[in-house]
Amino acid sequence: MCNSISEELKKKDFLTLFDYSTDQITYLLQLAKDLKSKQKAGQFYHPLKGKVLGLIFEKSSTRTRVSFETGIYQLGGTGLFLSTNDLQLGRGEPISDTAKVLSGYLDGLMIRTFHQSDVEALAENASIPVINGLTDDFHPCQxxxxxxxxxxxxxxxxxxxxxxxxxxxxxxxxxxxxxxxxxxxxxxxxxxxxxxxxxxxxxxxxxxxxxxxxxxxxxxxxxxxxxxxxxxxxxxxxxxxxxxxxxxxxxxxxxxxxxxxxxxxxxxxxxxxxxxxxxxxxxxxxxxxxxxxxxxxxxxxxxxxxxxxxxxxxxx
Missing domain, CATH: 3.40.50.1370 (Aspartate/ornithine carbamoyltransferase)
Known part of the structure; x- marks a missing residue:
């Protein structure tokens, strides 16, 4: 069953918990427990070696930014901080264009923003998994x-x-x-x-x-x-x-x-x-x-x- 759930989750977006089954959430919680044990034991575990996660922030953050940047590093990958003030997104480029462009560079996207509709538009147009790091409507990572x-x-x-x-x-x-x-x-x-x-x-x-x-x-x-x-x-x-x-x-x-x-x-x-x-x-x-x-x-x-x-x- 774990293998089937593992396959279900590959490249799946994480926009709200409505989209995840009880079994899928249970799998994530067990995986979190295992990863915490590895980290506490000082074990190196790099399943995301060579992977890059883009981190789009329209809202300021302490826990979300530091935990994602630290987490991707501990997993062997790289986190790329992207402020909307520095992206063309902040100058009016359509979300759909941004999603398609970034999909060619990255392996995943996390976005922390105001409108849930922006996260949904990003996910709809991206070919990589999109994670909701917080919107005005939902905070599923927390x-x-x-x-x-x-x-x-x-x-x-x-x-x-x-x-x-x-x-x-x-x-x-x-x-x-x-x-x-x-x-x-x-x-x-x-x-x-x-x-x-x-x-x-x-x-x-x-x-x-x-x-x-x-x-x-x-x-x-x-x-x-x-x-x-x-x-x-x-x-x-x-x-x-x-x-x-x-x-x-x-x-x-x-x-x-x-x-x-x-x-x-x-x-x-x-x-x-x-x-x-x-x-x-x-x-x-x-x-x-x-x-x-x-x-x-x-x-x-x-x-x-x-x-x-x-x-x-x-x-x-």
């Missing part, structure tokens, strides 16, 4: 690392409850999909005007009926966190929303993850955050820096999960 981290800490995925408190943003969307695919119950609490789109919720609930997970959407953070094994939050104003900062601080004030709220989670809850974090806003310092927090283990796993993704999509 969720691979999150699932890896939850499994490391809890020893399982299926049957757990994952609660997300805050903005129904790209992280909320991708976590909801990942949870449904892997059999976790998922509860989300956001202010009414910031809930995920009805279309994404409906599509995810359809997946959940097949895997046995339960998806709950509410405006009550206490209800969402009740009995949760894992509690997750993100910044209230993401990149590109800085002008909404003051408004969002007011509207999300009741959605802070703090000790009072977490009294309603399971006693052995795990706290997660994709980072960067604003201590004192979406989460208190005592929680993110406390014993239940695994945010830096989670951040490190970006390296291992993305290495698995690159091996699966780009190796011969």
């Amino acid at each position: 969720v691979l690392a999150d699932l890896q981290t939850i499994e490391e800490v809890k020893g399982q995925l299926s049957g757990l409850k994952l609660a997300f408190i805050g903005d129904g943003n790209n992280m909320a969307n991708s976590l909801m999909i990942g949870a449904a695919k892997m059999g976790l119950d998922f509860s989300l609490a956001s202010p009414q005007d910031y809930l995920p789109s009805a279309k994404i919720i409906k599509k995810t609930k359809n997946i959940a009926t097949e895997t046995g997970s339960v998806i709950e959407i509410t405006t009550d953070p206490l209800e969402a966190v009740k009995g949760a094994d894992v509690v997750y939050t993100d910044v209230w104003a993401s990149m590109g929303q800085e002008d909404e900062q003051k408004k969002r601080l007011k509207e999300f004030s009741a959605y802070q993850v703090n000790q009072e709220l977490l009294q309603h989670a399971k006693p052995d809850y795990t706290f997660m955050h994709c980072l960067p974090a604003h201590r004192g806003e979406e989460v208190t310092a005592e929680i993110i820096d406390g014993n239940h927090s695994v945010v830096f283990q989670e951040a490190e796993n970006r390296l291992h999960a993305q290495k698995a993704l690159m091996v699966a999509l780009m190796s011969d």
Whole structure:
């Protein structure tokens, strides 16, 4: 079965977790675990020797850029940083032309940008695998690392409850999909005007009926966190929303993850955050820096999960 999944993933795009089966995600998580073990043991493993990954950034980044550049290097390949300020793409060249040109030079493309439609257009016109490093709608690479981290800490995925408190943003969307695919119950609490789109919720609930997970959407953070094994939050104003900062601080004030709220989670809850974090806003310092927090283990796993993704999509 692993061999058949390995063949399925060769040159496959990674745009959202909607496009990946439970078996394919399970394969990637096991591969990430194996690659992490190799790296920790100091073993050299170069399945991507001679391969080049292009890294297109329209949004700034710490974890995505460093983990992809480090990962492709550790796998024997080369990462090529491509700022949209330096590409003709930033001067109006069509995405379709850029995709076709870069396909002649590279073995894979990662893009971190604003519009999901741009990632889809790039993938449609490229003959090499395209990886979504983040858009305003989805952040699937982060969720691979999150699932890896939850499994490391809890020893399982299926049957757990994952609660997300805050903005129904790209992280909320991708976590909801990942949870449904892997059999976790998922509860989300956001202010009414910031809930995920009805279309994404409906599509995810359809997946959940097949895997046995339960998806709950509410405006009550206490209800969402009740009995949760894992509690997750993100910044209230993401990149590109800085002008909404003051408004969002007011509207999300009741959605802070703090000790009072977490009294309603399971006693052995795990706290997660994709980072960067604003201590004192979406989460208190005592929680993110406390014993239940695994945010830096989670951040490190970006390296291992993305290495698995690159091996699966780009190796011969």
